Amino acid sequence: MNVIIVGFGFIGRKLVRAFYKKIDLIRNVDASFKVIGVSDSKGYLYDSKGLDLERLSYVKRLSEYSGKYREGGSTEEIIEKGEADLMVEATPTNINDGEPGLSFIKAALKKGIHVVTSNKGPLVVAFKELTSLAEKNDCLLLYEGTVAGAVPVFSLVRKCLQGDIIRRIVGILNGTTNYILSRMYFEGTSFELALKEARERGLTERDPSYDVDGIDAACKAVILANALMNRNVKFEDVKRTGIRRVTQEAISLAKKSKFAIKLISTIDKHIEVSPKLVPINHPLCVHGTLNAIHIETDLAREITLIGHGAGEETVSAVLNDVLTVMKETASPI
Numbered sequence: 001m002n003v004i005i006v007g008f009g010f011i012g013r014k015l016v017r018a019f020y021k022k023i024d025l026i027r028n029v030d031a032s033f034k035v036i037g038v039s040d041s042k043g044y045l046y047d048s049k050g051l052d053l054e055r056l057s058y059v060k061r062l063s064e065y066s067g068k069y070r071e072g073g074s075t076e077e078i079i080e081k082g083e084a085d086l087m088v089e090a091t092p093t094n095i096n097d098g099e100p101g102l103s104f105i106k107a108a109l110k111k112g113i114h115v116v117t118s119n120k121g122p123l124v125v126a127f128k129e130l131t132s133l134a135e136k137n138d139c140l141l142l143y144e145g146t147v148a149g150a151v152p153v154f155s156l157v158r159k160c161l162q163g164d165i166i167r168r169i170v171g172i173l174n175g176t177t178n179y180i181l182s183r184m185y186f187e188g189t190s191f192e193l194a195l196k197e198a199r200e201r202g203l204t205e206r207d208p209s210y211d212v213d214g215i216d217a218a219c220k221a222v223i224l225a226n227a228l229m230n231r232n233v234k235f236e237d238v239k240r241t242g243i244r245r246v247t248q249e250a251i252s253l254a255k256k257s258k259f260a261i262k263l264i265s266t267i268d269k270h271i272e273v274s275p276k277l278v279p280i281n282h283p284l285c286v287h288g289t290l291n292a293i294h295i296e297t298d299l300a301r302e303i304t305l306i307g308h309g310a311g312e313e314t315v316s317a318v319l320n321d322v323l324t325v326m327k328e329t330a331s332p333i
């Protein structure tokens with residue numbers, strides 16, 4: 001399988017490193033696996049014989065790899081070459097129009113290239129359009145890394161709950177707000193100080209309102225609703241309240257009654273993101289930057305997944321999606 005990686009930032013670089021470290025495991029699944037192209041915002045590297053993963057995993061910028069870097073070249077060009085079987089898309093999230101990722105994903109699917117993405121933007125803006133395009137072109141479109149980082153919610157439902165109807169999903173889908181609320185709960189910190197610390201630790205988005213006003217959690221709720229509950233909802237359909245007005249007094253009062261205040265995304269008839277009281281012994285009541293997803297179904301009844309919602313751990317989800325594409329598209333011997 002010939003792979004191209006679009007975006008060589010945090011996720012793109014960590015993925016290359018994971019490919020290099022786990023090359024034996026990967027080649028056991030697909031002996032012909034190679035990365036033939038990688039692009040960033042300024043250009044790309046391309047070699048149809050395969051790039052050197054060891055060298056690539058030690059460079060910070062693509063231009064440091066070799067003279068092969070084609071500055072000014074675009075991602076569209078490497079998609080158009082038509083030699084890739086799979087594109088991993090990891091460009092910045094843009095929930096206004098999904099770009100640039102949306103155009104890249106559409107171009108790849110139209111060309112019959114399978115897609116794995118960690119980018120919420122295109123899925124929030126055009127979920128149905130993209131899944132229909134993938135189906136029409138007989139391609140897989142996998143996006144495990146877009147919601148709750150390393151927590152394998154889509155794979156679990158797709159593989160293990162095929163006969164269940166998902167009735168309701170409730171989750172803590174934003175690690176930054178969970179960190180802030182946990183600091184307020186355990187250390188009596190004010191919201192302002194906890195937010196400042198989160199920023200200093202690099203936990204917030206560039207614009208922290210994405211986290212604290214529930215925008216990021218709402219995007220993830222939209223993806224979960226569309227992917228797992230067969231809905232066709234948009235960001236505007238989410239009723240949203242962030243955590244700016246959660247006071248230390250409210251948290252202390254809740255604590256006395258054995259509750260914590262958490263930013264909860266609820267997907268049932270309606271979709272809502274808002275601070276809610278959660279009993280401290282409920283499986284959803286996780287702290288720090290952890291994420292949790294509680295799924296209610298007709299047969300299994302209740303399942304809760306807990307894990308790391310962002311950071312290096314997300315590469316686990318992206319790599320697993322890549323292996324899934326390899327396994328599901330392998331031709332029978």
Ligand SMILES: NC(=O)c1ccc[n+]([C@@H]2O[C@H](COP(=O)([O-])OP(=O)(O)OC[C@H]3O[C@@H](n4cnc5c(N)ncnc54)[C@H](OP(=O)(O)O)[C@@H]3O)[C@@H](O)[C@H]2O)c1
Pocket residue numbers: 006007008009010011012039040041042075090091092093100118119120121145146149309310311312314
């Ligand atoms: N970081 C995490 O923990 C995490 C977790 C889950 C999901 N995600 C999502 O995964 C995606 C990637 O995250 P990240 O942290 O790796 O972001 P990042 O560090 O900002 O990297 C983004 C990469 O995309 C490249 N890029 C921007 N515009 C491009 C274009 N037009 N063509 C080709 N490449 C382009 C950038 O190029 P330059 O290098 O030239 O700027 C950069 O290499 C985002 O959508 C993010 O929300 C991230």
